[in-house]
Amino acid sequence: MKTEMIHPQLIDSHCHLPLIKLEGGLEAILKNAQKEGIGHILCVSVDLETWPEINEIANKYDNVYGSVGVHPNTELETEITVKELIQLAENNPGIIAIGETGLDYYRNSDDLAWQKERFIKHIQAARAVNKPLIIHTREAGEDTVRLLRENKADEVSGVMHCFVDDYEIAKKALDLGFYISFSGIVTFKNAKQVQEVAKRVPLDRILVETDSPYLAPVPFRGKTNQPAYVRHVAEFVSNLRGIPMENLIAATTDNFFRLFQHAIP
Numbered sequence: 001m002k003t004e005m006i007h008p009q010l011i012d013s014h015c016h017l018p019l020i021k022l023e024g025g026l027e028a029i030l031k032n033a034q035k036e037g038i039g040h041i042l043c044v045s046v047d048l049e050t051w052p053e054i055n056e057i058a059n060k061y062d063n064v065y066g067s068v069g070v071h072p073n074t075e076l077e078t079e080i081t082v083k084e085l086i087q088l089a090e091n092n093p094g095i096i097a098i099g100e101t102g103l104d105y106y107r108n109s110d111d112l113a114w115q116k117e118r119f120i121k122h123i124q125a126a127r128a129v130n131k132p133l134i135i136h137t138r139e140a141g142e143d144t145v146r147l148l149r150e151n152k153a154d155e156v157s158g159v160m161h162c163f164v165d166d167y168e169i170a171k172k173a174l175d176l177g178f179y180i181s182f183s184g185i186v187t188f189k190n191a192k193q194v195q196e197v198a199k200r201v202p203l204d205r206i207l208v209e210t211d212s213p214y215l216a217p218v219p220f221r222g223k224t225n226q227p228a229y230v231r232h233v234a235e236f237v238s239n240l241r242g243i244p245m246e247n248l249i250a251a252t253t254d255n256f257f258r259l260f261q262h263a264i265p
């Protein structure tokens with residue numbers, strides 16, 4: 001008889017597997033995650049060049065899901081169409097979300113009409129295929145939640161990924177039925193605002209993520225991030241909220257499956 005405890009499984013709700021460069025490659029990354037009790041991984045699309053790789057990984061591994069979308073900072077020669085997004089999202093069972101999409105006023109500061117148009121196309125596609133949205137927003141919180149509301153994104157809901165805005169923006173996203181996901185940033189010493197929000201978001205709306213290979217949590221800050229490290233994000237948030245780690249794990253995992261239940265075949 002096995003006597004070892006079965007640990008509840010954590011989920012990394014946002015990472016970029018094709019971009020993580022570690023010795024041993026994908027197999028090693030997935031093995032490390034498994035050792036840390038990471039049950040499922042959502043691998044998020046940023047462009048159409050690396051997307052086929054995401055689709056392949058999502059089809060190959062039962063515990064890896066994928067999304068389709070073009071990041072607001074990705075430069076395209078030809079803009080993506082709603083039809084294209086729908087087609088890629090519909091015909092591939094491993095693809096459970098649309099994104100990452102949204103607005104980024106930090107890295108792009110020219111005329112941003114194209115960014116808004118691209119964002120709206122992703123919302124339209126998500127509604128057409130009934131899959132949740134993965135939202136990236138940077139220095140654009142107000143416009144992001146406004147476009148979500150105006151374009152009826154509440155019909156499909158989604159994740160505000162790597163959340164760094166204040167609670168007012170979080171509240172507006174929560175009111176639209178969205179979930180708030182925290183990355184390694186929450187573990188950074190100077191991230192007081194993020195920590196404040198991580199304490200206040202209702203437990204049934206929180207997710208955790210790595211956004212790997214970026215933003216490794218303390219104590220790996222500055223190193224290459226990987227899904228296994230989501231445990232450190234979760235531990236930090238459970239300490240912040242003063243709740244046992246197993247409660248935080250159970251809540252974030254339940255939240256993930258509640259959000260994506262319609263999209264997971």
Ligand SMILES: [Zn+2]
Binds near residue numbers: 100137
């Ligand atoms: Zn992002």
Ligand SMILES: [Zn+2]
Binds near residue numbers: 015
């Ligand atoms: Zn990302």
